[in-house]
Amino acid sequence: MKLVSLxxxxxxxKGFYLRTRFPEVIFEPVLVALALVxxxxxxxxxxxxxxxxxxxxxxxxxxxLLLLAPAMAGRMAAAEVREGTLDFYRAAxxxxxxxxxxxxxxxxxxxxxxxxxxxxxxxPVACAMGIPWHLALAFVASLAMTGALAAAAVATAALHxxxxxxxxxxxxxxxxxxxxxxxxxxxxxRAYFQSLWVFMTGxxxxxxxxxxxxxxxxxxxxxxxxxxVMLQAGMxxxxxxxxxxxxxxxxxxxxxxxxxxxQAVLVAVYAFFCMIPDDASFWxxxxxxxxxxxxxxxxxxxxxxxxxxxxxxSGVTALLLIGTMLVGSPExxxxxxxxxxxxxxxxxxxxxxxxxxxxxxAMLAVTGVCLLAQGALYIAGFSEFTxxxxxxxxxLCLNLLFLALFYQCVQIGWGARGRKLFMFYIxxxxxxxxxxxxxxxxxxxxxxxxxxxVLIVGAGVPLGTDLAAEATAATVAALVLNAALACAAAxxxxxxxxxLKEQVFGx
Amino acid sequence: MISVKSLRVDYDTVTAVEDLDLxxxxxxxFGLLGPNGAGKTSTIKAIARAIEPTYGEIRIDGVDPDVHPxxxxxxxxxxxxxxxxxxxLTVRQYLDVFAAAHLVARPGRSDRVREWAARVDLEKKLxxxxxxxxxxxxxxxxxxxxxxxxxxxxxxxxxxxxxxPIARVEMRRLLHEAAANGAAVVISxxxxxxxDELCTAVGVMEKGRMVVSGSxxxxxxxxxxxxxLRVRPAGATPxxxxxxxxxxxxxxxxPAVAAGQCLAEFxxxxxxxxxxxxxLAASGLTVAEFALEHESLESLFMRVGARETS
Numbered sequence: 001m002k003l004v005s006l007x008x009x010x011x012x013x014k015g016f017y018l019r020t021r022f023p024e025v026i027f028e029p030v031l032v033a034l035a036l037v038x039x040x041x042x043x044x045x046x047x048x049x050x051x052x053x054x055x056x057x058x059x060x061x062x063x064x065l066l067l068l069a070p071a072m073a074g075r076m077a078a079a080e081v082r083e084g085t086l087d088f089y090r091a092a093x094x095x096x097x098x099x100x101x102x103x104x105x106x107x108x109x110x111x112x113x114x115x116x117x118x119x120x121x122x123x124p125v126a127c128a129m130g131i132p133w134h135l136a137l138a139f140v141a142s143l144a145m146t147g148a149l150a151a152a153a154v155a156t157a158a159l160h161x162x163x164x165x166x167x168x169x170x171x172x173x174x175x176x177x178x179x180x181x182x183x184x185x186x187x188x189x190r191a192y193f194q195s196l197w198v199f200m201t202g203x204x205x206x207x208x209x210x211x212x213x214x215x216x217x218x219x220x221x222x223x224x225x226x227x228x229v230m231l232q233a234g235m236x237x238x239x240x241x242x243x244x245x246x247x248x249x250x251x252x253x254x255x256x257x258x259x260x261x262x263q264a265v266l267v268a269v270y271a272f273f274c275m276i277p278d279d280a281s282f283w284x285x286x287x288x289x290x291x292x293x294x295x296x297x298x299x300x301x302x303x304x305x306x307x308x309x310x311x312x313x314s315g316v317t318a319l320l321l322i323g324t325m326l327v328g329s330p331e332x333x334x335x336x337x338x339x340x341x342x343x344x345x346x347x348x349x350x351x352x353x354x355x356x357x358x359x360x361x362a363m364l365a366v367t368g369v370c371l372l373a374q375g376a377l378y379i380a381g382f383s384e385f386t387x388x389x390x391x392x393x394x395x396l397c398l399n400l401l402f403l404a405l406f407y408q409c410v411q412i413g414w415g416a417r418g419r420k421l422f423m424f425y426i427x428x429x430x431x432x433x434x435x436x437x438x439x440x441x442x443x444x445x446x447x448x449x450x451x452x453x454v455l456i457v458g459a460g461v462p463l464g465t466d467l468a469a470e471a472t473a474a475t476v477a478a479l480v481l482n483a484a485l486a487c488a489a490a491x492x493x494x495x496x497x498x499x500l501k502e503q504v505f506g507x
Numbered sequence: 508m509i510s511v512k513s514l515r516v517d518y519d520t521v522t523a524v525e526d527l528d529l530x531x532x533x534x535x536x537f538g539l540l541g542p543n544g545a546g547k548t549s550t551i552k553a554i555a556r557a558i559e560p561t562y563g564e565i566r567i568d569g570v571d572p573d574v575h576p577x578x579x580x581x582x583x584x585x586x587x588x589x590x591x592x593x594x595x596l597t598v599r600q601y602l603d604v605f606a607a608a609h610l611v612a613r614p615g616r617s618d619r620v621r622e623w624a625a626r627v628d629l630e631k632k633l634x635x636x637x638x639x640x641x642x643x644x645x646x647x648x649x650x651x652x653x654x655x656x657x658x659x660x661x662x663x664x665x666x667x668x669x670x671x672p673i674a675r676v677e678m679r680r681l682l683h684e685a686a687a688n689g690a691a692v693v694i695s696x697x698x699x700x701x702x703d704e705l706c707t708a709v710g711v712m713e714k715g716r717m718v719v720s721g722s723x724x725x726x727x728x729x730x731x732x733x734x735x736l737r738v739r740p741a742g743a744t745p746x747x748x749x750x751x752x753x754x755x756x757x758x759x760x761x762p763a764v765a766a767g768q769c770l771a772e773f774x775x776x777x778x779x780x781x782x783x784x785x786x787l788a789a790s791g792l793t794v795a796e797f798a799l800e801h802e803s804l805e806s807l808f809m810r811v812g813a814r815e816t817s
Contacts, residue, residue: 004607007613009607010604010605010607010608013600013603013604014593014596014600014604017596017600017604018593018596021595083591084587084589084591085591085592087552087555087557087585087591088585088587088591088605088608088652089608090556090557091555091557091580091583091585092605092608092609093577093578093580093581093609093610094577094608094609094610095577331519332517333517333518333519336517336562337559337560337561340560340561340562341573344571344573415519415520416519416520417520504562
């Protein structure tokens, strides 16, 4: 069934009823009108009235779309969890996509309607003050795209909490802090590795609007605006889809082809795509100065310390593998459910990217993506990936792979109790035992389940800021040990899975 | 209409429902009984597919919810134990939202909303905010929301909790009406006497398993070891004389005198009880009261639960 009209969409109806109550419905328009009057009446600092009006409209649109609308989406979504109404929608015959559209549209439509009205003022005013029409239009589109992404992200986060009244506000704060933290961290790394990721923030377009005079002189055309918008859309779309799928899953319940594991693989691809250096100036006019770029003082790629690229890539790999491990390792009952569904569909086993499938293939897939991405960056000449770094990187992958498979075995074998045991294992093997032995070589060797032991003891490899490993005997031993442990865990896991399969298919 | 075979539901390390079979035909009302944690809510949620079972087969009117969930949900009306509500919506808006969720067509939807609000006695509260309703009214509102799409399979988890006696009577009437129109109803409750009046069959759950099921009369027949006979003599007839008379009857065991009455276990049918009363009168013993007292459903089910648990 296709999308029903908004008048028949229950989530939209709910949002509409809640957001059009009097007097709340007039708060925002009245505040905006008052602010506009104040802006226009109070003498500005010498700027022409068009600039004031354009800045006001742009600023209020940003406030509405990037702050208020997401907050409302989060509030609505959090209320669904708090009131326990999700079960009703899960047991309703309406197709799930309607709930997702309705939830977002019903929550944010007042801000979006108001923003559309402001955009109608902003566009002619921007043209009057000399901003090219295509750039003004691109700016509005950019705000809309970022606003939609922000609303979807906050709604996703709110639906995944079991919090109460204040959850949406807290979530918003957490998301905002997280977003700006990511900005700060990636911004620091940008000096070394300026990448395509900046387009997901929309900042290049904002810069272009601010620097429009300089750009105009250099022949900035509609095509350039279009490329900027398309790049932003390209960078934001995967994140928007990720949020969509997660909201969809909440209303629908777990169904395969929308699994966390598939998402993990896609996120791995996306994360490495984000790291592609933005060195190609294919979208820029040839003679345009660098003022409107994100980092005017950015050094050229040829002089960047290439090791940093490897460290960042290794960090991303570790995060992706740990994330996949945590979200993609099902318990016994989940695997049994997956097998039951597979049996109903006439299949012999669970699709390997299903939430209910054991995690080995998914972990291998994510590892494969990471290795391939590293290889691609190296071959393309973006990353000077030394053999030492490659070796360290391989060790990291193998070690995390072992941990993931071991964690999956524990999950299947002991469930929730197993998770606690796993944490104890990590603390015991990585903290307590080395502390008891005062970090002596002998003591570390006494910890047979600590895969890095041989490496640390034998090679003294720093595994902190500069991930690299020399090809010594100890490194080879560490490689073999990690691979052997991963294989052993995979064998145990295979047997656990076989037993479960017999149980379900034999039932 | 509702068919469940070998159902199992797991949460983390807990098995909430295990190897449960259930058949409820059109027009039947099946009551699920059991203490907290017995697995009643999980069973109802699994049938409504609000949660996914670990094992087992479920069919709603012949439709497998795993294969065609939307088709199954068209046939299901589900009411959870704690009524989920939007406190800031009015009664009319709340019913409108869920009527839309159950694909009730827009032309005529508002009439349907008004009709069902009237049927649960909330017509005067149509424009009142949900947060201003009493607990019983909220329960009735959710009941109206559940019945409004006229589903073929009704799954009600503790629907009467919080309702006043009049509302309970009204709810029973509505559920009887739905069953009379061919709906299969599964209802869980702690109020045993209510199920006694409402259900055509009941099942007792204990630790995730169905320990006994069938019609209430059938369960009584299977579980009751005997009916208590109470005879209060009239006039000068001493209770001891009545006890002595009953002593010799093969259908009566353990007669005893207490507080001027004679109490005993009776093992016969109602016709045989009538014959016994006639015999008492014929022997010259005058009787003011002659009563067969069944063991209450509550104690009967408690006994079953205790036995299974032990």
